[in-house]
Amino acid sequence: MTADPTPPASSPAEKAAAARAAAEEAARVAAAALEAAEQAQRAAEAAQREADAADVAPGPAGQIAAGYSVDGVALDLGAVVHDGVVDSSARIRIPLATMNRHGLIAGATGTGKTKTVQGIAEQLSAAGVPVVMADMKGDLSGLSAPGEDTDRVRTRAADTGDSEWVPSTYPVQFLSLGTEGMGVPVRATVTAFGPILLGKVLGLNPTQESTLGLIFHWADRRGLPLLDLKDLRQVVTHLTSDEGKADLKGIGGVSRATAGVILRALVNLEADGGDTFFGEPEFETEDLLRVDGGRGVISLFELGTHAARPVLFSTFLMWVLADLFQTLPEEGDLDKPKLVFVFDEAHLLFADASKVFLQQIEQTVKLIRSKGVGVFFCTQLPADVPDAVLSQLGARVQHALRAFTPDDQKALAKTVRTYPETDFYDLEEALTTLGIGEAVVTVLSEKGAPTPVAWTRIRPPRSLMDTIGEPAIRAAAQGSALHGKYGRTVDRESAYELLTAKVSGAPAPDPRVDLPPLPDLPAAPPPRDEGPSVVEQVLGNAAVKSFLRSAASAAGREISRSIFGTGRRRRR
Numbered sequence: 091m092t093a094d095p096t097p098p099a100s101s102p103a104e105k106a107a108a109a110r111a112a113a114e115e116a117a118r119v120a121a122a123a124l125e126a127a128e129q130a131q132r133a134a135e136a137a138q139r140e141a142d143a144a145d146v147a148p149g150p151a152g153q154i155a156a157g158y159s160v161d162g163v164a165l166d167l168g169a170v171v172h173d174g175v176v177d178s179s180a181r182i183r184i185p186l187a188t189m190n191r192h193g194l195i196a197g198a199t200g201t202g203k204t205k206t207v208q209g210i211a212e213q214l215s216a217a218g219v220p221v222v223m224a225d226m227k228g229d230l231s232g233l234s235a236p237g238e239d240t241d242r243v244r245t246r247a248a249d250t251g252d253s254e255w256v257p258s259t260y261p262v263q264f265l266s267l268g269t270e271g272m273g274v275p276v277r278a279t280v281t282a283f284g285p286i287l288l289g290k291v292l293g294l295n296p297t298q299e300s301t302l303g304l305i306f307h308w309a310d311r312r313g314l315p316l317l318d319l320k321d322l323r324q325v326v327t328h329l330t331s332d333e334g335k336a337d338l339k340g341i342g343g344v345s346r347a348t349a350g351v352i353l354r355a356l357v358n359l360e361a362d363g364g365d366t367f368f369g370e371p372e373f374e375t376e377d378l379l380r381v382d383g384g385r386g387v388i389s390l391f392e393l394g395t396h397a398a399r400p401v402l403f404s405t406f407l408m409w410v411l412a413d414l415f416q417t418l419p420e421e422g423d424l425d426k427p428k429l430v431f432v433f434d435e436a437h438l439l440f441a442d443a444s445k446v447f448l449q450q451i452e453q454t455v456k457l458i459r460s461k462g463v464g465v466f467f468c469t470q471l472p473a474d475v476p477d478a479v480l481s482q483l484g485a486r487v488q489h490a491l492r493a494f495t496p497d498d499q500k501a502l503a504k505t506v507r508t509y510p511e512t513d514f515y516d517l518e519e520a521l522t523t524l525g526i527g528e529a530v531v532t533v534l535s536e537k538g539a540p541t542p543v544a545w546t547r548i549r550p551p552r553s554l555m556d557t558i559g560e561p562a563i564r565a566a567a568q569g570s571a572l573h574g575k576y577g578r579t580v581d582r583e584s585a586y587e588l589l590t591a592k593v594s595g596a597p598a599p600d601p602r603v604d605l606p607p608l609p610d611l612p613a614a615p616p617p618r619d620e621g622p623s624v625v626e627q628v629l630g631n632a633a634v635k636s637f638l639r640s641a642a643s644a645a646g647r648e649i650s651r652s653i654f655g656t657g658r659r660r661r662r
Contacts, residue, residue, distance in 0.1 A: 149172070149177075150172045150173075150514050151170040151171075151172045151175075151177035151180035152177070152179075152180055153514075153542075154170050154172070154180065154514060154542045154543075154544045155170055155177075155179075155180035155181055155182065155544075157535065157541040157542040157544075158181065158182050158183045158533075158535075158541050158542075158544070159183075160183050160185050160535075160536060161536060162185060162186065162187060162425070162536065163185075163186040163187075163217060163425070163426065164183035164184060164185050164186055165183060165184045165186060165189070165210060165213040165214070165217075166181060166182070166183055166213065166250075166251065166252065166549055167182045167183065167184060167206075167209075167210075167487070167529075167531060167546055167548060167549065168181075168182055168250040168251070168546045168547045168548040168549045169181055169182065169249065169250045169251045169546065169547055169549075170182060170544050170545065170546060171528065171545040171546065171547050172514060172545065176249050176250070176547045178248060178249055178250065178251045179251065181251045182531055182544050182546045184485060184533045185533075185534075185535065185536045186217055186219075186425070186426045186427075187423070187424065187425055187426060187536065188484060188485070188533065188534045188535075188536065188538075189214070189219070189426070189427045189430055189464040189485075190424070190427040190430075190459045190462055190463060190464040191459065191464070191483075191484030191485070191534050191538075192455060192459065192464055192465045192466065192467075192482055192483045192484055192485070193464070193465075193466040193467075193483050193484060193485030193486065193487065193533070194466070194467050194468075194469075194472060194475065194480065194483045194485070194486050194487070194488075195207060195432075195466060195467070195468045195487045195489075196468070196469055196470060196471060196472050196474075196486075196487070196488050196489065196505075197470065197488060197489025197490055197491065197529065198470055198489070198490055198491055198492045199470065200526070201489035201490045201524070201526055201527075202489055202526050202527040202528070202529070202548060203468055203489055204227070204229055204230065205527060205548065205550070205551060205555060206487055206489070206527075206529065206548050207223065207230070207432055207434070207466075207468060208229075208230060208232070208233060208551040208553065208555070209548065209549060209550070209551045210432075210466075211223060211230075211233060211260070211388055211432070212233065212258070212260055212551055212552055212553060214386055214430055215233075215260045215261065215385050215386040215387070215388055216260070216385060217386070217426055218381055218384055218385060218386050218426065219386040219426055219427055219428070219429070219430055220378060220379050220380060220381065220386040220387050220388070220389070220428075220429050220430075221386060221387075221388045221389065221429070221430050221431075221432065222378050222389045222391070222407070222410070222429065222430070222431050222432065223388065223389070223390055223391070223431075223432040223434065224390075224391050224393070224403060224404070224407060224432070224433065224434040224435070225390040225391065225392050225393070225434075226393055226400075226403075226434050226435055228392065228557045229555070229556065229557055230390055231262070231264070231390065231557050231558045231559075231562075231563055232551075232553050232554030232555055232556050232557060232558055233259075233260050233262050233388055233390070233551075233553045233554075234259055234260065234261075234262040234553070234554075234558060234562075234566065235259055235553060235554040235558050235562075236257035236258060236259050236552075236553065236554060237257045237258070237550075237551060237552050237553050237554050237555060238257070238554065238555075239256075239257050243255070243550050246527075246549070246550045247549060247550055249547060250547050250548065250549035250550070251549065252549045252550070255549075255550070255552060256552065257552060257553075258552035258553055259553060260385065260388055260553060261382040261383075261385055261386075261387045261388065262387070262388045262389075262390055262566070263380075263387055263388070263389050263390070263566075263567075263570055263572060264390055264392065264563050264566055264567045264570070265389055265390065265391045265392070265567075265572075266391070266392050266567075267366075267367045267391065267392075267393070267402065267403060267406055268363060268364075268366030268367035269366045269579060270363055270366050271392050271393075272392060272560055272563045272564045272567060273390070273391075273392055273563065273567045274567050274570055274572045274573050274576055274577065275366075275576050275577065275579075276367075276373045276391070276406075276576065277367055277368065277369045277370060277371065277372055277373060277576070277579075278367065278368060278372055278373060278406065278409060279315075279316065279317045279318070279368065279369065279370060279372050280316040280317060280318060280319065280321060280322050280368050281306075281309075281310070281315060281316040281317070282372060282409075282413075283368070283409055284306070284409075285299065285302045285303040285305075285306045286299065286303070286444075286446055286447055286450065287405050287408060287409050287412075287447075288302065289302050289303075289444065289447075290401065290405050290443060290444070290447050291359065291364070291401060291402050291405050292352070292355035292356065292359060293355060293401075293442070294351070294352070294355065295444075296444050296445070296446075297348070298348055298351055298352060299444055299446070301344050301348050301349075301352065302352060304341045304342060304344065305322075305325060305326060305329065305341070305344070305352075307341070308325075308329070308337065308340070308341050309322075309325050309585060314584070314585035314588060314589070315583075315584040315585055316584070316585055317368070317369055317370055317581075317582070317584040317585075318365065318368045318369040318370075318581070318584070318586075319356055319359065319360055319364060319365050319368050320365070320586045321584045321585035321586045322356060322585070323353060323356050323357075323586075324585055324586045324589045324590065325585050325589065326349050326352055326353055326356075327353070328589050329341070329344065329349065330344070330346055330349045359402075362402075364402060367402065367406070369579060369580070369581065370579070370580040370581070370582065371575070371576055371578075371580055373410075373576065375410050375413045375414050375417065376417070377572060377575075378410070378414075378429060379428065379429055391403070391406075391407070392563075400435060400438050401438050401439075401441075403438075404433060404435060404436070404438040404439040405439065407431070407433060407439075408439060408451065408454075410431075411431055411454055411458065411463070411465065412450075412454055414429070414458070414461065414463060415454055415457065415458045415461060415463075418461040418462070418463065419461070420460050420461065421460065421461055421462040422460060424462050427462050427463060427464045428461070428462035428463060429462070429463045429464070430463070430464040430465075430466065431463065431464065431465045431466065432466045432468060433465070433466070433467045433468060434468045435468070435469065436467035436468060436469040436474060436475060437469045437470065437471075437474035437475075439451070440474060440475065440476055440479075441474075448476055448478075451476075451479060452476070452478045452479055452482075455479055455482050456482055466485070467479075467483065471491070471501050471505070472486075472488070472501075472504070472505050472508060473501050473504055473505070480508070484533060484534040485531075485532075485533040485534065486508070486509065486530075486531065486532050486533070487529045487530075487531050487546075488505065488509075488521060488529055488530045488531070489524060489528070489529045490521065490522065490523070490524035490525075490526075490528070491505065491521045491522060492522070493522050502518060502521060502522070503518070505521065506518055506521070509530070509532055509543050510532055510540050510542070510543055512542065512543040514542075514543070515530075515543060515545055517530065517543065520545055524545070525547075527547065527548050527550075528545065528546065528547050528548065529545075529546050529548060530543060530544070530545055530546070531543070531544045531545075531546045532544070
């Protein structure tokens with residue numbers, strides 16, 4: 091009998107056991123696969139971390155550039171240089187929001203300061219921020235024309251991270267001090283300029299400056315408008331004349347010698363063209379805050395006929411800054427500044443300045459930040475700027491220094507001490523070996539902390555790195571809307587006419603303000619033709635100092651004067 095080859099059917103229990111075994115095997119396989127996947131994930135994460143670390147810090151250049159990373163809008167200065175090699179991916183940037191923390195651009199002649207300023211002005215304008223600059227040599231007029239598209243410029247742009255470089259133009263208004271320049275004439279009245287700033291322009295010593303302040307005070311109280319230099323000259327002449335003896339006595343017995351010094355200084359200023367600057371219509375500083383099509387207008391002040399007296403130029407810019415401080419509202423921290431000021435040849439502002447003048451500069455720079463205004467000083471040496479001002483400058487762009495003399499070596503060592511410590515550069519060596527268009531940079535980060543020191547190759551401007559020429563500047567100025575506002579000189583009745591009419595016997599108009607005479611000083615000897623006056627002899631006396639302070643306070647009550655003693659003007 092043959093056996094049946096078909097195995098008997100499994101029982102339900104056997105089927106269940108087989109299913110359990112298969113499930114357990116599948117679970118083991120799944121667990122192994124999961125473990126393998128987790129291992130792969132961990133390996134991938136580790137690889138990514140290594141890659142990220144490599145991106146953040148590929149070397150010293152990357153480590154330096156990491157300190158300049160910005161979340162918001164920023165200005166590009168250029169790219170990091172280390173061991174003589176520029177890394178175009180390691181970009182050096184200034185947060186736009188920190189441009190009201192002020193800055194310093196310094197370096198020897200011919201090292202590239204002007205081109206650095208030009209590039210910064212371009213980017214500020216593109217961001218909608220107006221800029222005010224002094225064009226000492228005329229080179230900055232090229233901001234209004236497109237740059238030359240050459241292989242050299244393209245290579246420089248690529249090296250410094252500006253892969254989108256294209257020739258560009260920017261809105262520029264050309265302004266000139268007085269009526270003899272190529273730009274729109276800009277004037278200020280003597281009263282508005284004030285005795286402190288005018289004393290700086292005239293080169294007066296502290297005693298003479300104090301005397302000038304008393305003369306301003308007397309004119310303010312008498313309602314005598316000091317609009318131009320002949321007004322002030324006539325007031326001084328009156329006070330030292332027989333007719334003005336009583337008035338002279340009332341303000342402390344100013345000596346003929348002191349008055350003579352002031353008069354000679356006024357005559358010299360007029361001879362240098364200063365009479366074309368003081369007068370009306372007076373420039374309204376609100377005209378510097380213009381934006382054209384979303385781009386900030388760059389206001390360029392040319393030196394023109396005042397080349398022989400550049401201190402007038404720099405002091406005028408300080409007057410503009412003081413007037414802005416007086417008129418602009420408090421803003422606090424903004425996403426971008428309302429205006430950025432650039433003081434070229436800043437050493438002219440501080441050289442031989444009185445203590446009062448320096449104190450007022452310090453106060454202005456300290457407080458105007460809250461008005462949304464940034465101030466950049468451009469000069470050869472950081473030592474040109476007083477320490478009290480230098481300590482307030484958040485951005486430092488230092489081009490090459492020359493160290494040929496012991497004094498140069500001292501200045502170099504002092505400059506090095508103003509920078510944060512760095513492990514990447516020998517700063518004394520770096521500052522003397524920087525190439526043209528390179529600078530040692532540190533700025534404030536978005537959090538307000540100093541960034542690492544960076545040897546930076548500065549990116550090239552996109553506008554023309556040259557002058558556009560006198561005909562083009564004149565045409566642009568005459569086509570400006572401001573030319574109709576300021577182009578014609580106004581000479582209305584003022585102190586000169588009022589006092590001249592009084593001397594000649596012609597009927598003089600009633601004074602605008604009926605004020606009592608100033609309190610007399612204790613009896614003083616009559617004025618002498620030569621030698622120091624009573625004021626000069628006893629200027630250090632506590633009683634006289636007290637009187638001068640009281641007189642200054644009274645002057646402040648009679649005409650509202652801000653820092654620098656500048657007069658608050660009626661706004662039309």
